[in-house]
Amino acid sequence: MQRWLSIAQQTSDAIAPWFALPQVTNSKLATVVGGGVAGCQIAHALAERGWYVTLLERHSRLATEASGNRAGVLLPKMTAESSWGEAFYCQAFVYALKQLRQLEQAGHTVEWAQCGALQLAHEPREAARQQAIAKRAFPADFVQIVDASTASALAGIPLTTGASYFPQAGWVNPASLCAALVAHDRIEVRTLSDSTTLAGEGITIIASGREADRWAQTAFLPFQPVMGQTSAAAASPASARLKTTLGHEGYLTPSVAGQHIFGATFVRNQHEPVLNAAADAVNTQQLRDYLPDFADSLGAITSSHAAVRMTTPDRYPVVGALPDLEFFQQAYAPLRYGNPRQHYPQAQYQPNVFIAAGFGSRGLTTSGLSAALLAAVLTGEPLPVQATLYQQLHPARFLIRQLKRGQ
Numbered sequence: 001m002q003r004w005l006s007i008a009q010q011t012s013d014a015i016a017p018w019f020a021l022p023q024v025t026n027s028k029l030a031t032v033v034g035g036g037v038a039g040c041q042i043a044h045a046l047a048e049r050g051w052y053v054t055l056l057e058r059h060s061r062l063a064t065e066a067s068g069n070r071a072g073v074l075l076p077k078m079t080a081e082s083s084w085g086e087a088f089y090c091q092a093f094v095y096a097l098k099q100l101r102q103l104e105q106a107g108h109t110v111e112w113a114q115c116g117a118l119q120l121a122h123e124p125r126e127a128a129r130q131q132a133i134a135k136r137a138f139p140a141d142f143v144q145i146v147d148a149s150t151a152s153a154l155a156g157i158p159l160t161t162g163a164s165y166f167p168q169a170g171w172v173n174p175a176s177l178c179a180a181l182v183a184h185d186r187i188e189v190r191t192l193s194d195s196t197t198l199a200g201e202g203i204t205i206i207a208s209g210r211e212a213d214r215w216a217q218t219a220f221l222p223f224q225p226v227m228g229q230t231s232a233a234a235a236s237p238a239s240a241r242l243k244t245t246l247g248h249e250g251y252l253t254p255s256v257a258g259q260h261i262f263g264a265t266f267v268r269n270q271h272e273p274v275l276n277a278a279a280d281a282v283n284t285q286q287l288r289d290y291l292p293d294f295a296d297s298l299g300a301i302t303s304s305h306a307a308v309r310m311t312t313p314d315r316y317p318v319v320g321a322l323p324d325l326e327f328f329q330q331a332y333a334p335l336r337y338g339n340p341r342q343h344y345p346q347a348q349y350q351p352n353v354f355i356a357a358g359f360g361s362r363g364l365t366t367s368g369l370s371a372a373l374l375a376a377v378l379t380g381e382p383l384p385v386q387a388t389l390y391q392q393l394h395p396a397r398f399l400i401r402q403l404k405r406g407q
Helices: 037-048 084-105 124-134 148-155 174-182 277-290 292-297 325-331 333-337 363-379 387-393 397-404
Strands: 029-033 052-056 072-074 117-120 144-146 163-166 170-172 187-190 203-206 224-234 245-247 259-263 301-311 318-323 349-357
Touching (some): 037 052, 037 187, 037 363, 072 084, 084 174, 084 363, 084 387, 117 124, 124 163, 144 148, 170 174, 277 292, 318 363, 318 387, 363 387, 387 397
Parallel strands (some): 029 052, 029 203, 052 187, 117 245, 203 349
Antiparallel strands (some): 072 170, 224 259, 224 301
């Protein structure tokens, strides 16, 4: 995995001027807005570096909204051909596994299971993608492409298709991860704290999920809300034989405290989460489409959790300093004429405000590495990812694309 997971120590001269690293702050005080996985990750990353962090959560407890699912899958996202996106997911996955082990070694309790994950070849395009992955010689302890017989043996239940198998993957309870991350002497958690302004001592980091665009400083970002609902089913003696997580159009966990978690629905542009029986019917029908015998073996099905996840047009999170819009529009306007070699000034940013948001449904996998990246930006440490990847996650990327199109 070394060619995908190498950690390059980058300097600013490898980075385009409009993505230049911001000036390192002398402050060691931070306010993080949002107590989901993303907010808890950046609070933890800064506290580990000697910062004092105040974490604001508007609900009465952490991990209430998008991070409130009973169990989510920890899994990398693979592509047919090598890409920076795949490199990001692979590196983030390995980082997340390492972090979970470190938290446990430090005495924290995180509810998770490294049970392995099978992504079924449930339709022709997925089957073709898996065959392309098979030709790329990944290590067997990272991913294997298996036939239906082997997939059935790994899963513990009969399967009719082959699958990609990730031996190190599994499921995680996000609330337990959040609790472990913020159990730190330098982190103060304030629940029932709905921040209406971003003014405060030190720096402010917006990690507030579906409310990440509520401030004037972030209104330019093209976040897209997606509402998803998971369902829960009582495990039966037959369904309890499932040993791994399973993926098709949705996902399914093994029995977790006597229940399987499965789903989720995908409803664009819905800003308020609402539990409803119709969503459970959609999830159940999807499960029946791909795993009919398993679906028929389940006990009572109930609603599990509904939440709005913020995504972005390119489906990758937004991590870093927020650009000064007026400066960008003036300094980089010549990009519309295709003058990439022209001398451009270094980027200027909004003072003392940063963001880590837009994680969609994969925050369990990507938020840890993203927090480490943001912490490096803030402290001046070498970046934990390659410069190309840093630029692909930069909050200014959408603005630069618009300027290049003359918008």
